[in-house]
Amino acid sequence: MAKSKAKTSASIAKTGKKPASRAANSPVATIGGSHLVIVESPTKAKKLQQYLGRGYVVIASVGHIRDLPPKNETGVKQQVPGVDIENLTFEPTYVVAPEKKPLVAQIRKLAAAASDIWFATDLDREGEAIAWHLAELVNVDPKTAKRVVFNAITKQAVLEGFANPRPIDMDRVNAQxxxxxxxxxxxxxxxxxxxxxxxxxxxxxxxxxxxxxxxxxxxxxxxxxVPDEKWSVCVRLTNALAKAAGMGEAWNALTSKLDERGKGATQKDQAAWLDSNGGFETDLIEIKGKKFDLSCTKDAPRDLSKGAVDAATAVGLQHVSADRTANPAGQGPAAFNVKVTGTLDPKARYKVTSVEGKREMSRPYPPFKTSTLQRAGGSLGLTADRTMRLAQQLYEAGWITYMRTDSLNLAPESIEAARGYLRAKFGAQYVPASPRYYENKTEGAQEAHEAIRPTDPSRDPSAAMRDLPEDQAKVYGLIWRCFMACQTADAEFERTTILFQRSDQDTGAVLRASGRVLVFDGFLRVNPRSSDDAQLPKLKDGDTLAPFSIDARQSFSSPxxxxxxxxxxxxxEEEGIGRxxxxxxxxxxxxxxxxxxxxxxxxxxxxxxxxxxxxxxxxxxxxxxxxxxxxxxxxxxxxxxxxxxxxxxxxxxxxxxxxxxxxxxxxxxxKAKMDPAPYVCPKCGSQTGYRFGKNGQFLSCVSYPDCVYAAPVDREGRPLLPERVNICSPENNQPMVMRTGRFGRFITSDLPPKPPKPKKKKKTKKQLAQEVADGVVAVAEPPEKKQFIINVDLKGKIKLPSVPPLLTDLNCPKCLTRKLNLRLGKRGPWLGCSGFPKCRGREAMGKLDETMQKTLEIALANHEAANPRAAIFTMDDVPVKDGDNVVQFILPGGVQLLAIHPDSQVPAPIAKAG
The missing domain is CATH 1.10.460.10 (Topoisomerase I, domain 2)
Structure with a gap:
């Protein structure tokens, strides 16, 4: 024990940490009859150590402790490593990974000295299997094992779990x-x-x-x-008759204006303009008592130009014409594009013939389960994988319940807590008469589990933003809002539908407008949703309106x-594939x-x-x-x-x-196959063909290996140039290029390929001995300079290179073997494992003593000053900012224009529309 205490004291002095009751995975030689608790993660171990106290030693297995071998061990010949297929028994052979062997030895040593052993791994099937593997390693019978589970890492849930141990469930283990x-x-x-x-x-x-x-x-x-064709006619009306002409001019100016990227006004911009100017959109639904339906299918395409002209004339355009042009990339009806133009008849008028209103109710979504949380993470720009890692951190910190669940059940006490919070915060009208319960639709859902919810509903998203890292706080906000909304009253809307008939001429044109107004926000108060509902003016039967814009639109069914x-x-999930x-x-x-x-x-x-x-x-x-x-x-x-x-x-x-x-x-x-391509090889003039390699299909010269021309191709088989970007490379002052790697898109310098390094002959022992005798000194090659790279995130935003991290002398609290990096983030300095992404361990600066914090802050300031961020500019010397959308920098081009070989029997590929 003396040695153990000495090591612990040295560790505290080195890291500057305040001593804890007993750190998870600390090298304790004996525990003198204490309870041994085994969990999966060091973070969870620390929490349990706090709740259980000094009579318990909590150690983390750091995930799986045993698995099937990655390959056959020496002397073993199995068709599938680790599985006895040869005898059709399918009995597995499990091995401990080399890096886990010291940990296994430590667990066994602690287990031998413990009065009893508790297996507190996660409550899903994988956690059950890990508990069984651990029991096997420490020779505990699964039938008599003390298996404890809890849905949340809170003191109450943990103590309840330890008060109700059970055996290891071998049915769940066998399923895993x-x-x-x-x-x-x-x-x-x-x-x-x-x-x-x-x-x-x-x-x-x-x-x-x-x-x-x-x-x-x-x-x-x-x-x-192959699309179907359909026409619609949109008529924009106003009840300000005298302003109609001016509104038409302003509307045309809005919709014809393009920004610096060649983009016009968005749907949101147009809706805002209509709302502020007292205009609204209607659709043509009827002409002379017949439903307006101008369409054709892909199987029976026909020219609909005349019908479109007639419809446009009926609603209020004059001098109408249709311009029909061929579209080489289109198929079926989309082989021709038709544009209908005309001038607005200033005398055109419409009268209101019907105004109908009805109440609509909107119910909240159920609380999150694993799959729906993963999908919702996309609204934050997070991948499903990243969302689950953040949820795991929230669970281990005691903020949410267990995050791997397919159940929609909620504990009665959590529902009552939510209803109490809503009543106090928003009023009784926001609380339904009775609690909401949700039915599990997933076959095989584990009813004993709960949906994902906050452990304490009173900790709202503002508390999370104050106490948690930014991304964790965002995910917590999603979970909190979804859970609270699911126990909130329905939202109420008033939907209005208005019909209009042309009144200046008897064309029989009937228009319809529909809009929805929020009457009572209900759950939307807690969990708002975006809405594109049109705002309609107050109108009554007989009111007269004037059109200020008319569009006859050709559209094609989308794939x-x-x-x-x-x-x-x-x-x-719907198909029941995977878990x-x-x-x-x-x-x-x-x-x-x-x-x-x-x-x-x-x-x-x-x-x-x-x-x-x-x-x-x-x-x-x-x-x-x-x-x-x-x-x-x-x-x-x-x-x-x-x-x-x-x-x-x-x-x-x-x-x-x-x-x-x-x-x-x-x-x-x-790989032995080569499909013919239509192009001439630009290097030697031979024919080309499509080959297949480890990165997919590419264009190659048929004279390979005598000619080594090769190029990547697009989906149509056209050879591609690198996608150029209007960002000046600091390496060669040329436009950079966009590339795609295993982690997504990135921007890099367009540099010539490096010449292959000559292979060095391995020297014999005799030659090496002679060099030593002659005093020859081996000269180390200089380290290869890394190519300059700018990353692009999933939303297409540029992430400029940051200052390299500062490596500290502090050990990672998770893997215990690597040092921590110090970085400057949005919320100040933070420490993360230098082994990322293999290890995602982090340490809070606030847990270090003040002297250590100050020392690190000074070192980081000096490091930042010595490593300023590179200033990046476009080719026109315009600064490129972090978070800029990469689309605005992409230069035209992409497809390499190659001649068609005269002997080719293959048609040249054409890019398809859409």
Whole structure:
């Protein structure tokens, strides 16, 4: 014990921290009969240590402690490492990762000296499995183990959990084991097939390959879309008859004006103008007693110009004409664009023929569960993965309940706390007569769990902004508002629908306007939503109005929207693919693997993703099919509910997969294929073709390797130039270029490729000995200078390079092995692990003593002064600011113009509309 105390004292002196009762994962040699508590995270361990007191020692496993081996160990030959497939027993072999062995030894030592052991890992299936692995390592029978769970890390919840221990639930453990083994026996052998038949380094997965397929098939739907055509006529009216002409001129000026980026007035700008000038929009719904429906389908396209001219004339345009022009990129009805023009008839008038009003009620959304929180994080510009990390931090800090849940249940005491807060803050009218309860629609939802909610509703978002880091506070605000709103009264609206008929001429044109006015805000007081409802003036039957603008609009049906991270997660949840706790990692994986890329907020499949998906559909279609994956999820739920034996489930699955693996072994290597392209090679004049590499499809010279011309291509197969950006490179004073990497888009200098380094021959021992004898001194090569890079975030905002962090002598409180970096953030100096992103440990400056804080602040100020941020300018010497939208800097170009080879039998690709 003396040694242990000496080490602890030295650590306090070095870090400047105030001593704690007993730090999580501290090197305690013996605990003399105390209670040992094992949790997953060091942050959670610290909280529990505070609540449980000196009679307990809390240690963190830092995530999983054992797993299947990444590869076969020496002397072991298994088709799938760690799984006995050869004998069809599917018994797993678990190993402790090398970096976890010292921690395992420490846990075993503490366990041997403890009077009892408590397993307080998270309450989901993964947490149950971790508890079982830990019990196995310390030789505790799962039936007699003290397993404690709590939905929130508050003192009351923790103490209640410890007052009600239970055995480890082996049904849930087996379900988790089956899932892990199933993922391994799918991913490992199919990935090996991809390496042999497609390209090295590729991977497949039971759920990730299905998710990629979903995105690929949606993108193909979009490309194959042939639109229908439809016409609408918008008439803008005002009851200020004398001002109509002037309003028309002002409206035309507003809508024709373009900003510096060539963009016109937004819908929001137009709505604001109409509201402030007493105008509003109506739609043509009827002509001479017949419903206005001017449209045609993709299967029967026809010229609708005459009908559009007639409709425009009926509503109040004169001297109307239609200009019809061909659109080479359009298909079906979209092969022609039609523009209808005319002048407004100054005598045109409309009378109100009907005014109808009715009350509408709007209900709040349910509280968050994992999938809906991940989707809502997108409104903050956060990925699902980032949202879940922040939620984990909030849970561990005791601000919210457990964040991995598919339940909508709420504890009665939390509902009463919310209702009490609402009554005191806003009044009794904001509290429904009875509490709101929400039904779980997810099949297999774990009813014992709660929805995600604040642990203390009285801590509102303003308290979070004061006490938490900015991103954590934003996520907490989302959760708090959603939870409080779900217990608030409905919002009430008054919807008004008005009909108008042309009165100066008997054309039979009937217009309709609809608007909605908020009468009682209800839950919107707590959780506001944006609204585009039109504001209508007070009108009555017989009132006369004048049009000041008329538009006859040709439109085409849109293809399905590209998936966003939110909509993909929603689809996966609705189809029963994967689990809520895995959605974020699935999206991250398919992006990191370059099967899917982020385009703003959209997810778009890459040529690599399409090629891999095509191969998997050809040989493993039944395995990566949505319906089959859904059935596998149900079977895993059946294992957890003791309706199915997990070995039997895996045995049945393997029989199916093994047949596919044998068939796939006969496939032709994808890289051996070369599809013809229409272009002339710009280097040697030969023909070109499309090849496939580890980064996807590219254009290549057929004379390779004699000619090494190659270029990336767009979706239509056109060769691409680097996307140039109007930002001056500090390295060569030339425009920089936009590139895409595994973490998204970034801007870098357009520098020539570095010449390959000559391979050095390895010297023999005799040569090295001779050099030593001759006194030859080895000269170290200078470190390679890093290329200047500007990052672009998910919203397309520029993130200028920041000052490099200052490395301190303080140890990371999470991984305990790396030093902390000191940075200057929006809220002042902060400390984070230098091993980020592998370790995300942080330390609060306020926990250090005053002397240490002052020392670090002075060091950081000197460091900032010695490393000023680079000043970045456009090519016109206009400063580039942090947060500028990258769109405004993109220069025209992108497609490389190559001649068509005279011998080509392939048509030149054309970019499709949309």
């Amino acid at each position: 084991q089956a899932r892990r083994i199933l993922d391994r026996i799918v991913g490992y052998p199919i990935s090996q097939v991809l390496w042999k038949k497609v390209a090295g380094g590729l991977s497949a997965g039971r759920v990730q390959s299905v998710a990629t397929r979903i995105v690929v098939e949606r993108d193909r739907e979009i490309r194959a879309h 399905p929207s590209r998936y966003t991270e939110s909509s993909l997660i929603k689809f996966m 809520p706790s895995t959605y974020a990692s699935i999206v991250r994986t398919i992006v990191d693997r370059n099967y899917v890329e982020r385009r703003g907020t959209s997810l778009e499949s890459t040529s690599l993703g399409e090629k891999v998906t095509d191969f998997l559909i050809a040989w493993f279609n039944d395995i990566i099919e949505v319906g089959y994956t859904r059935e596998m999820e149900k079977e895993l739920d059946d294992v957890a509910q003791r309706k199915m034996e997990w070995h039997e489930m895996l045995r049945d699955f393997w029989k199916k997969l093994d047949v596919d693996l044998v068939r796939a072994g006969e496939a032709v290597h994808v």
